[in-house]
Amino acid sequence: MEYNFREIEKKWQKDWKKSGVYEVSNSSGKPKFYVLDMFPYPSGAGLHVGHPLGYISSDIYARYKRLRGFNVLHPMGYDSFGLPAEQYALETGQHPAVTTEKNIETYREQLDSIGFSFDWSREVRTSAPSYYKWTQWIFLQIFSSWYDKNQKKARGIEELIKIFDKQGNAAGMGQRSIQKNFTAEEWKNYSTEEKQTILMEYRLAFLALGEVNWCEALGTVLANDEVINGVSERGGHPVVKRKMRQWYLRITDYAERLLQGLTTVEYTEAMKEMQRNWIGKSEGAELEFEVNAGLNSNLSLTPNPGLPRDPSPQGEGSGNSIRTSNSGGEAHSLKIKVYTTRPDTIFGVDFMVLAPEHELVSQITTPLQKRDVEAYLEYVKSRSERERLAEVKSVTGAFTGAYAINPFNGREIPVWIAEYVLAGYGTGAIMAVPCGDQRDFDFATHFKIPITNIIGEYFNGKESNATKEAVLSNSAFLNGVKMENAIGIILEKIEKEAIGHRKVNYKMRDAGFSRQRYWGEPFPIIYKNGIAYPVDEKELPVELPHVENYSPGPEGEGPLANIPEWVNLDGGIKRETNTMPGYAGSSWYFLRYMDPHNDEVFADKKAMEYWNQVDVYVGGTEHAVGHLLYSRMWTKVLCDLGFISFDEPYKKLVNQGMIQGSSRFVYRLDRFSVRINGEVKDLAENSNIFLSLSLVQNLNQSENEDSKINSHKIIGELLKIPNVDFYHDHSFKTSALHIDVNLVDGIELDIQAFKNSKPEYANAIFILEDGKVISPGEDFDHTSSKYICGVEVEKMSKSKFNTVNPNMLVEKYGADTFRMYEMFLGPVEQSKPWDTKGIEGVHRFLKKLWRLFYDDIKGKVWTEEKATDAAFKVLHKTIKKVEEDTERFSYNTAVSTFMVCVNELTDLQCHKKEILQPLLILLAPYAPHVAEELYHALGNNTTIVDANYPNLETKYLIESEKEYPVSINGKLRTTIVISLDASQDEVEKIALNNEIIQKWMEGKAPKKIIYVRNKMVNVVV
């Protein structure tokens, strides 16, 4: 009986499905464990071998935890809203729902063939109305909340209204930058519209007019993390800034908690660092510098008219706050607010720079400088975001003619504008300290602004030095103070003298939450007189209407705007035509799995109490700042509002590494020219000649003249060049062509398959590794000579012909082999190249395991006889190691432990059920099909999925002797087998009496003997 994996796997997959073993209950006496995978976007391309890596890891862990007595939730679903389906719809007219459904089917088939223990009865799809009903509902909760900065949590908006009714927004309400403070009395007198406009400033999901990343090609707005170097993440289309009214999530209010929360979760350091970076917290001060005004007599300094306003990253001070100071009735004096993390360098300020977009620019520019400034603004405007990003570090700017006054020494400093100061960060204005900041230094040098040195010899005049170690000079009352100590002193003074205040800044922006797209969740929002109101809960879900075409609507609106009968409701009420972004549905899906069919609530509270946080979350690093941050924010909001009791969704995060493609190349001889009798002849142009790897290498290298000449000779003969000295007088060109890895066995080209792959290759000529030539139509004996391909590790992608389809491997070797091989490849979290060849080893292992039970000729060989102690020792060694390795996700070493175990049992000729059955249970998480089959073969008639995990019995592991390594002066000289009962004295004596040791000691007396019990002996002479 041989290992017929195809039959076995089909049989058990069917059986598991029928019996529903993987369906899990929300009530159980067992402790719970939640193992979650990042659910996939069902793309049309299907899975390649890189995708299942994470799923296999989590499946092993889930199965293991279940065997260890946990009630394990291990669900799967689809993140099925998104751009690609819609792009596809635009091109083909096929409805996204249709293509999505089809893709899901393919995915499911592929997943099923690998034998996962997913509870498919809990499947979710973000595009299903029964699911997005609750995405919309949660959105409404966020819309109806505000962030109380005193209590540091979200609260219902009705509580805010109560506060306004009672005390207006004066006390403690000033955290948010609001146009004006109002009393309770005033609040009550506001119109509904006015009230709603004010409330919008507080809502956690809000509408605002803001600069957004507009992608013309995609016809939509993108979030910051969807834009990479000025082009869209998907498709690489140019992205420009544009002012539009958009939905936002006020994630900046959670910046601090998102940062703090990282200390309570187990993510990799890299992952946490990426998030910290994205949040970008910095501590410093905001200071005001007065500007010499009276420069422009027609100042109009009315406050910002009307809401809505820019969503601001720092809550307060939306962008650049303008204040007039009319004290003393003198000429208008303006103040420029700057943000700095180094207030200790205040006496080193030599100039000031505003972002070109800064609101004060036009007001402070002197008539003399007006031309310069306007020309510069024109130049800035002409440059796209992309150009600005591409051209890093080029110094540009213009002088405004205005001077600011250093509040500490009254020094007048010139005010410039320059691109390198960003309007969106801090206050959009900086105090420039050239001796301490390289950008300021470059700017000063370029425009010949004199530099004040406040750090003595720490500044060499050639580059800035951002040290905090220096002792300050040229710094008035700070002279002689070390910079790191000066920060505190100056901060106190700044606050005392009301020049400014301490300030924490975050780089993170509020998250854009609307998309001008069709294939996403419609907003449950309607407009009356331009004011947004929530749709009544009873009307959820607001279903996505059918559309005929997927083109954008008018004025940057999405396709939904093309359906007036859907948009326009009775009484002048209009629907929101934007849809939600891709991360909406994925922000809370882990909760829906807990109670996926509930129609009353998004998930039953008891279910959420029971399953609680995700214990292990497995997925790729690409979601570090997007999905993970949004999901963490939603969880915090739901927690604040009392729906759940935990505010971090994922306790532990495991990032699987990328599986890289291992590309294969063939080398085509494109040109080979030789000079014969002074005449250059092209002897091979666009030939169909393919050179094996070492020939190409020989042609290109110079170290080994012989092989180089030889390679030329071979080609020369092939091209029928007479015996001329073409070696010295020639030129050639080869090109490396990607070829499908499936046409290659390891690195050896399957010439016949290659010829068949494309008509143009049918008559190709091959020069093999040993110089043998294979002409068209000629058969070749591939044992004697080979065509060797070039190899390079690259990203796995269709265009590089290096993708490997898991189905093919499952078909050829079986799911169990495939699972174990993916794990055997290396540590889960590490990136590694795929190598199909190695799978044979794992397959051999499973066949060897099988032979412990069945012999090809003799049939059944397993017995119920008593096993030997030696066999028990092998078993328990394996139990110990596999358990440790599985717990720490070290699956590659666990697989090799299984191999060692089977090798040793084979050597012992152990076929005892006593040993084999526990081994099968250990193996079940890794190779569930074969484990189940053999488990039943041993006479069990219940599933191995719920078997009793074997207990480690350490008594079998006790050793009686040890092979001690004995070194002299740290250099290993020999090993001696010594009883473990031996005392230190005895061991030392035995070691010193050892012949080899004596030889190496050369008669010297030992100075010292290092003895580590049960480990080693080192003699120092």
Next chain:
RNA sequence: GCGGCGAUGGCGAAAUUGGUAGACGCACUACUUUGAGGUGGUAGCGCCCGAAAGGGUGUGGGAGUUCGAAUCUCCUUUGCCGCACCA
């Protein structure tokens, strides 16, 4: 530029606490089973010297701590990933 993670045979890798470097697998070599291919089995396999015994050397490079370093410290080279005119 800033930050994170790495670098160990021909290849993927192992070494969990500073204690026999290279487990396990691939590839390769020889032998063997078989009519042949495949499969299965046995043995070898870091590099250098040597027929062997044995010796030297060896974890990107350099220094250090230690009886002892792949592992700890400092410097340096290099690869991958993330962020990037963020004040």
